[in-house]
Amino acid sequence: MGVLRERLYRTVRLIRRFEEQAIELVRAGVVVGGIHPCIGQEAVAAGVCATLSEDDVVLSNHRNHGHALAKGCRPDRVMAELAGRVTGTAGGRAGSLHVSDYAAGLYGATITVGHGAAIATGVAWAAAREGSGRVVVSFVGDGAMNQGALLESLNLAALWQVPHVFVCENNGYATTQAVGTFMAGSVTGRAAAFGIPAETVDGMDPEAVHEAAARAVDRARSGGGPTLLELVTYRFDAHHTFEHRVRLRYRAEEEVARWRERDPVALQGSRIPPDVRDRIDREVEDVLAEAVRFAQDSPRPDPADALDHLYATGMRPRAGVVG
Amino acid sequence: MPKLSYLKALNRALGDEMERDPSVFVLGEDVHEAVTFVTAGLLARFGPHRIVETPLSEQGVANVATGAALAGRRPVVEFAIPFLLQLVLEQVANQAHKFSAMSGGQARVPVTYLVPSAGWRPGWGGQHSDQPHGLFVHSGVKTVMPTTPTDAYGLLISAIRDDDPVVFIAPRQALELREDVDYADLVPVPLGSARIHRPGTDVTVVAIGHHVHDALAVAESLAGEVSVEVFDPRTLYPFDWAALGESLARTGRLVVIEDASRSCGVAAEVLATVAEEMPLAVPPKRITRPDGAVVGCNPDLDAALQPTRDQLLAAIRQVTKP
Numbered sequence: 169m170g171v172l173r174e175r176l177y178r179t180v181r182l183i184r185r186f187e188e189q190a191i192e193l194v195r196a197g198v199v200v201g202g203i204h205p206c207i208g209q210e211a212v213a214a215g216v217c218a219t220l221s222e223d224d225v226v227l228s229n230h231r232n233h234g235h236a237l238a239k240g241c242r243p244d245r246v247m248a249e250l251a252g253r254v255t256g257t258a259g260g261r262a263g264s265l266h267v268s269d270y271a272a273g274l275y276g277a278t279i280t281v282g283h284g285a286a287i288a289t290g291v292a293w294a295a296a297r298e299g300s301g302r303v304v305v306s307f308v309g310d311g312a313m314n315q316g317a318l319l320e321s322l323n324l325a326a327l328w329q330v331p332h333v334f335v336c337e338n339n340g341y342a343t344t345q346a347v348g349t350f351m352a353g354s355v356t357g358r359a360a361a362f363g364i365p366a367e368t369v370d371g372m373d374p375e376a377v378h379e380a381a382a383r384a385v386d387r388a389r390s391g392g393g394p395t396l397l398e399l400v401t402y403r404f405d406a407h408h409t410f411e412h413r414v415r416l417r418y419r420a421e422e423e424v425a426r427w428r429e430r431d432p433v434a435l436q437g438s439r440i441p442p443d444v445r446d447r448i449d450r451e452v453e454d455v456l457a458e459a460v461r462f463a464q465d466s467p468r469p470d471p472a473d474a475l476d477h478l479y480a481t482g483m484r485p486r487a488g489v490v491g
Numbered sequence: 492m493p494k495l496s497y498l499k500a501l502n503r504a505l506g507d508e509m510e511r512d513p514s515v516f517v518l519g520e521d522v523h524e525a526v527t528f529v530t531a532g533l534l535a536r537f538g539p540h541r542i543v544e545t546p547l548s549e550q551g552v553a554n555v556a557t558g559a560a561l562a563g564r565r566p567v568v569e570f571a572i573p574f575l576l577q578l579v580l581e582q583v584a585n586q587a588h589k590f591s592a593m594s595g596g597q598a599r600v601p602v603t604y605l606v607p608s609a610g611w612r613p614g615w616g617g618q619h620s621d622q623p624h625g626l627f628v629h630s631g632v633k634t635v636m637p638t639t640p641t642d643a644y645g646l647l648i649s650a651i652r653d654d655d656p657v658v659f660i661a662p663r664q665a666l667e668l669r670e671d672v673d674y675a676d677l678v679p680v681p682l683g684s685a686r687i688h689r690p691g692t693d694v695t696v697v698a699i700g701h702h703v704h705d706a707l708a709v710a711e712s713l714a715g716e717v718s719v720e721v722f723d724p725r726t727l728y729p730f731d732w733a734a735l736g737e738s739l740a741r742t743g744r745l746v747v748i749e750d751a752s753r754s755c756g757v758a759a760e761v762l763a764t765v766a767e768e769m770p771l772a773v774p775p776k777r778i779t780r781p782d783g784a785v786v787g788c789n790p791d792l793d794a795a796l797q798p799t800r801d802q803l804l805a806a807i808r809q810v811t812k813p
Contacts, residue, residue: 225562259595270597275561276590283586286551290558290566297540297564304558317582320551327546478631480591480599480654483729485631 170440172218176374177436178448179214183234184433185456186243187405190233190250190264194409198464199250203264206234208372208404211432212337213238215377216305216397219385220273225291227284227306228277231337231403232267235277235307241269243455244462253466260469261477281342282308282315285334289321292330292394303388305333311342313355322396326362329393333384334359336398337371343407344418359396371399372430375439402427495672497665500640501529501607503677504647505567509537512565515651516541518552519569527571527607549575553582553604560600561590565651568602573609576623576658584630587656603650603657610663610701610750611797613790620787622700622751622780624660628728629755633657633682635726638703640670642725645680653682662750664701685731687738691720693811694744696803697735697761698723702748705800709807717811727757735761736769743772746806748798753779776806 187207193199206213213234217226220239228235236246241257249256250264257269268276275291278284288306295302312318313336325332336355340347359366365387369380377399384395404424406412437445475484495503509515516537517530523544525531534542545552549570556566570576576583583604590598611620627634633655637643643661650657688703689710696719698706703723710719722738724730739745745765749758758777765775778798780786786793 227558256595258593258597261595262593266593268594268597270594275558276594276598278586280581280585283554283582286554287558287561287586289551290555290560291562292558293555294559294562294564298562317550317554320546320548321554323546323548324551324555477594477596478592479633480596480601483655485729486732 172378173375173436173439174444174448176214176218176378177440177445178452179218179238180210180374180433180436181448181452182243182455183210183213183237185452186237186247186459187233189456189460190247191409193251193460193463199264200252201263202409203233203250204231204408205405206231206403208427209337209339209401210234211374211377212335212371212399212401215374216335216381218378219381220303220305222273223300223302225273225275225288225302225304227275227288227291227304228267229281229284229308229312230265230277230279231309232277233264236267236269236274239274240272241267241274244459247459247463248466251463251466252468253463254469255462255466282312282318284308285312286317286321289325289330289332292325292332293328296328296330301389303331303333303385305335307335307337309342310336310338310340310347310351310355311345313358314351319358322358322362322364325394326364329391331388332394333381333388334394334396336396337401338398339401339403341407341418344416346418355398356396364394364396366396366398368398368400371401372432372435374432374436404428492671492673494669495640496669497640497643497661497667498528498607500644501605501647501661502531504644505529506533506536508648508651509533509541514563515565515567516543517567517569518543518545518556520545520547520571522569527569529569529605529607549578550582553579554586556602557582557587557590557600560602561598565601566603567605567651569605569607571608572619573606573621573623573660574618576604576606577621577626580626583656583658584627584632588630588632591655599654600656601654603659605647605659607661608663608666609660611786611793612663613793615787617785617788620793624658624727625751625756627658628757628760632728633726634660634728635682636660636662636700637725638662638665638700638723640668641672641677642680642686644677646682646725648679649682652679657682662700665704680725683726683729683731685734686723686725687720688723689719689721691718692741693718694746694807695720695722695735695738695742696807697745697747699727699749699757702750702798705803706748709800709803712804713807717807719807732764735765739765739769739771743770744810745771745775746803746810747775747777748803749777749779750798751780752784753777753782773810776810778802778806
């Protein structure tokens with residue numbers, strides 16, 4: 169347990185500090201387009217991904233840095249990806265929104281909300297046919313639970329009993345819409361409708377998340393089919409960094425303050441000896457200082473290569489301007 | 492020599508490719524019963540893990556195909572009716588098509604979307620009669636529309652083997668066609684290669700889909716009067732611009748006929764590209780459906796919205812009159 173405790177702390181601390189650094193890089197203009205921070209939600213990524221092996225596959229969404237780091241992507245390459253540098257995990261072509269790293273089992277992030285879950289069902293279908301024991305996890309937000317493609321994939325995953333763990337990060341808001349104002353029924357109720365086992369878990373506690381995820385992943389790996397986990401969590405920061413400019417007021421300050429008292433980094437830190445915590449903190453700072461330096465020092469892509477990889481076959485389309 | 496129908500050519504291509512490559516499988520509605528015929532006999536040969544029956548969940552299924560492709564499979568998704576392609580435009584154009592670029596080349600999504608009955612069929616209703624190929628061409632998704640059984644076979648093989656998503660549309664009006672074929676002559680046809688069905692010197696008719704057969708009939712009726720070259724792009728994206736350039740260098744005159752809405756269609760793109768890049772002796776003509784036309788409720792009214800042989804004949808005379 170001690171090893172897992174320290175590992176979970178390292179991961180949540182890494183995600184927290186990574187995002188704080190990334191927000192600084194947005195402010196400095198190094199990361200263009202802004203980011204969707206997952207500050208406050210670190211326990212979900214850390215707890216779930218700690219149950220996965222490198223061969224297992226994750227499909228993510230717009231709030232994906234935590235998933236990427238927890239799945240084992242290198243922090244320097246993810247930071248370089250955010251900054252659009254050629255050393256990024258996707259050569260700087262994915263940015264913050266579509267981080268992918270196939271070698272680490274991160275098959276990308278779809279921004280059409282909920283579609284990653286449907287794609288994950290296809291990966292899981294293939295995994296089941298292989299008999300490899302590979303498990304696929306999709307991360308979606310509460311907003312995605314109203315998306316038709318996701319509801320279709322719940323049916324398909326249950327029908328085919330594929331090794332797919334649906335993880336709903338219920339942070340209470342779809343951008344500015346509070347869950348209660350847009351969701352009829354409940355997250356787990358949607359799973360129940362398709363005969364998929366589901367549970368609601370404290371998504372602020374890395375160890376509680378890990379425990380529930382381990383059950384779901386074991387079920388999937390042993391041929392027991394899909395599970396849906398609703399992880400009740402909260403983002404302390406903005407939906408997107410643009411909020412720092414536009415001053416949206418959809419959440420009461422008291423509400424944010426109340427959730428901040430349940431900080432997953434502080435909670436997990438309280439479970440390990442202070443000297444170990446301090447050592448991990450220092451190591452994380454070193455890793456991130458190097459990541460920021462790596463991202464800033466890495467070259468930008470050549471504009472002449474803008475159409476590279478448009479087709480897997482290498483086909484080049486006609487230019488937009490005819491000479 | 493055996494007669495090969497268009498549908499049998501699709502069925503044969505699927506069977507041959509599934510035999511050759513175990514990663515190929517079919518997903519679709521009613522594929523077990525082979526309602527469209529293209530999967531006839533394949534369930535018995537390959538079993539339900541390779542001929543996968545799906546619920547009426549086209550968006551979910553199209554995404555599942557993307558996921559299976561990311562995991563190394565080569566899915567063929569069958570959509571029996573063309574409007575379903577419009578329903579999955581998001582899954583094809585915004586998901587499957589973009590994974591290679593968004594991942595910096597890490598991902599490949601070799602999915603074939605097979606629509607074995609696109610186009611108008613008399614009395615089949617306003618929501619069964621669209622020709623959605625232009626949407627995919629505009630989105631940069633590889634799009635093929637073969638017009639003969641041999642080409643249907645050869646292009647379906649190439650679509651399945653291609654590492655990118657490919658929309659494969661069989662025009663409804665061409666499905667009844669049969670061709671004398673020596674099976675040994677059934678070979679892959681490369682994507683992006685046009686075919687000249689009939690050489691000519693006075694005018695090039697670019698005919699999309701089943702209109703190839705209309706163009707051939709009109710060309711025959713004009714034999715001795717006007718020498719018509721019938722040009723079949725076969726693949727709408729990528730388009731074989733080099734072959735069209737060579738054809739127009741011979742004829743200098745152009746008529747395009749396409750069974751789709753006029754604005755921003757493939758016919759419009761052909762005219763635009765030719766205007767920019769190729770020499771023409773006289774302004775070109777195109778024959779299409781009216782903009783945004785709803786076709787397919789009343790056979791008498793709908794026929795009035797379809798491109799016709801008479802219109803083609805008149806257009807050819809206009810561009811070739813002395």
